[in-house]
Amino acid sequence: MTVGFGVDVIFYEVGHPDLLHSFFSTMSYHTEPEGWGTKYPLLMKDLYFEKLSWEDVKEARENLKEIQSVLQKKKPDEVVWDIEDLEKRPPWDGQQLPPQVTDLTTYYATSRGVTYFDLLFHAFDDAQEVEIDIVIRKSLADKTP
Numbered sequence: 001m002t003v004g005f006g007v008d009v010i011f012y013e014v015g016h017p018d019l020l021h022s023f024f025s026t027m028s029y030h031t032e033p034e035g036w037g038t039k040y041p042l043l044m045k046d047l048y049f050e051k052l053s054w055e056d057v058k059e060a061r062e063n064l065k066e067i068q069s070v071l072q073k074k075k076p077d078e079v080v081w082d083i084e085d086l087e088k089r090p091p092w093d094g095q096q097l098p099p100q101v102t103d104l105t106t107y108y109a110t111s112r113g114v115t116y117f118d119l120l121f122h123a124f125d126d127a128q129e130v131e132i133d134i135v136i137r138k139s140l141a142d143k144t145p
Contacts, residue, residue: 026107
């Protein structure tokens, strides 16, 4: 099963749902000391649990840039696999990571090497251009609102 960011008929494939959850877990753990969604509710609550309104994309983009700047300073071994169980580790824990993984912004990338941050910034661009909300869904065929 795969998931990604959807804007109408445009689908930015991320990969396995566990990876996407880890991406959001890592963002929240390192940037929201008061808990999930307390500092960045547009990303951590609206987008993750329902949808991000295209009208909120400008603010969400600034939020993502702030998060990105924090995670650029974190080493790959500071990844959070599941914020609800901090003892969980990625299935490949202990194995050598690819050389392009230098921090937590490059840790999350598609099989083609596109970071999740870049995917989300592209989805933001499309959402603003066509004035359609962004959702997390299973595939292009998934019409989750």
